Amino acid sequence: MRIEIKFGGFGGQGIILMGNITARAAAIYDGKNAVFTPSYGPEARGGAASSNVVISEEEIDYPYVTNPDILVVMSQGAYEKFAPILKDDGLLIIDEDLVKLKNGEGKVAKIPATRIAEELGKRIVANIVMLGFFTGVTKLISYDAIKKAVLESVPARFRELNEEALEKGYRQGIEWQEE
Amino acid sequence: MKKQIKFYSGNIAAAEGALVAGCRFFAGYPITPSSEIAEHMALRLPQVGGVFIQMEDELASMAAILGASWGGAKSMTATSGPGFSLMQENIGLGAMTETPCVVINVQRAGPSTGMPTLVGQADIMQARWGSHGDYEIIALSPFSPQECFDLTIKAFNLAEEYRVPVIVLMDESVGHMFEKVVIPPKDKIKIVERKKPTVPPEKYMPYKAEDFVPEMACAGEGYNVHVTGLTHDEKGYPQATDPEVQDRLVRRLCDKIRKNEKKLRDIEEYEMDDAEVAIVSFGISARSSKAAVRLARQRGYKVGLIRLKTIWPFPDEYFEKLADEIKKFVVVEINYGQIKLEVERNVGRDKTFLLPKMGGEIHKPDEIYRKIKEVYNGN
Secondary structure, eight states: OOEEEEEEEETTSSHHHHHHHHHHIIIIISOOEEEEEEOOSSOOTTSEEEEEEEEESSOOOSOSOSSOSEEEESSHHHHHHHGGGSOTTOEEEEETTTOOOOSOOSEEEEEOHHHHHHHTTOGGGHHHHHHHHHHHHHOOSOHHHHHHHHHTTSOGGGHHHHHHHHHHHHHHHHHHHHO | OOOEEEEEEHHHHHHHHHHHHTEEEEEEOOOTTTHHHHHHHHHHGGGGTOEEEEOSSHHHHHHHHHHHHHTTOEEEEEEOHHHHHHHHHHHHHHHHTTOOEEEEEEEEEOSTTOEEEEEOOOOHHHHHHSSSSSOOOEEEOOSSHHHHHHHHHHHHHHHHHHTSEEEEEEEHHHHHOEEEEEEOOGGGSOOOOOOOOOSOGGGOOTTOOSSSSOOOOOTTSSSOOOOOSSOBOTTSOBOTTOHHHHHHHHHHHHHHHHTTHHHHOOEEEESOTTOSEEEEEOHHHHHHHHHHHHHHHHTTOOEEEEEESEEESOOHHHHHHHHHHOSEEEEEESSSSSHHHHHHHHHOGGGEEEEEOOSSSOOOHHHHHHHHHHHHTTO
């Protein structure tokens, strides 16, 4: 089955990297087909950023995300921009400190990813906390695969921190799923 | 060495393909959406003993890769629309001097500066006819990062074999999408080198060809090398007032490609066995087309896809033959009808339909499916 995922937030939050890591984990370590397309335009830090992933067991033809099954947002702007294209039965995943929900959404999973990252000592790993949460909630990608993809994407001296961030998010994701 | 599995964008895959093919010289002027190729070559070439030069513009970039090729290196540049326009003069020089080299054009929406960050496929005719005079080039069109890798290697091989500039006609979508790329073990990849003279220097005729393609001695190999854009005889010297020499030369420059069309043909057929209507597409448009064919097949339409991996030389004979079997052809491309002209030239105007897009976005499978329905039902 074809699953479409969109990640959205500010430029600088590591939104593009989230897409890259997710698709790479699925394609290389889980042996599925995956396409990653970063949003590409004359944007800069602080502006809107988004990245898109399509995962499927079958061959993927059309590479872009049109109606995501899963929307992961880390800014109010990205939430407002992309929530309307989320599938009716789609899953919305938010950083609850950064996104205020407007009206009755369908399925929503919340985590204070940025706050957790700050508690770990580096705000910059908020995207990795979120990736862990996404993995736990959706089970689309194995934990092993996402961990490998994360660790090969970060400088050696930050591996431990990122691993911790990923695990924290993942555990909350599993808890959410059990509820 | 075992095979490797990478997760590359089309641009990076093309750069890595070039390195595997033996490219050791890159001259370029970065331009969106091709810049990652230059960036990656700047990083990687020094690691393998190659040379990267950022030139002052695209005229110079093209000139430099011709020069490097005559110095014995496999050479490449990468650009997009506006830069590709500036390269045309020296692409003609490359065709006339039979210089092996590869030019990647990651197409964006034009004309002029157009939409720098967004997709287009409107340089198809320019790739074929962009420089003045009669000449032929080869152009290949990948539809995935894997093919960006594979076809860039192939482009180098063909450039060496036919002594001609080979254009890799990518597009922004293929250049920027990331996918799995399998890199085969080195001994499983075919690499072609240019034919070298076997005769002693005093007997060497640099433009005498037994089989269309002359042997190529490069500077510093002990042979007299004379490279000119003027009409030249078999010795390589200008004969700019002799129509017979001109006739011989231009015929050979064109025929070495035209007469090898069948060998150069590279087409993927999908669901074509019982097809009554055929989609003709290439590059990123072929991916949407494939999805549309799947949709149409699920609903009982006998539709197939003809995907052109080699765009130039155009497979005239292939389409001529198909004209009897296929009722209608729908060309799906991100321009206002370029490959469509080639298809209708071969199968007839009444059988050819166009689903164009002016650029900035790719076709949605749904809209291609609607066009299939419309054409199929005869509207």
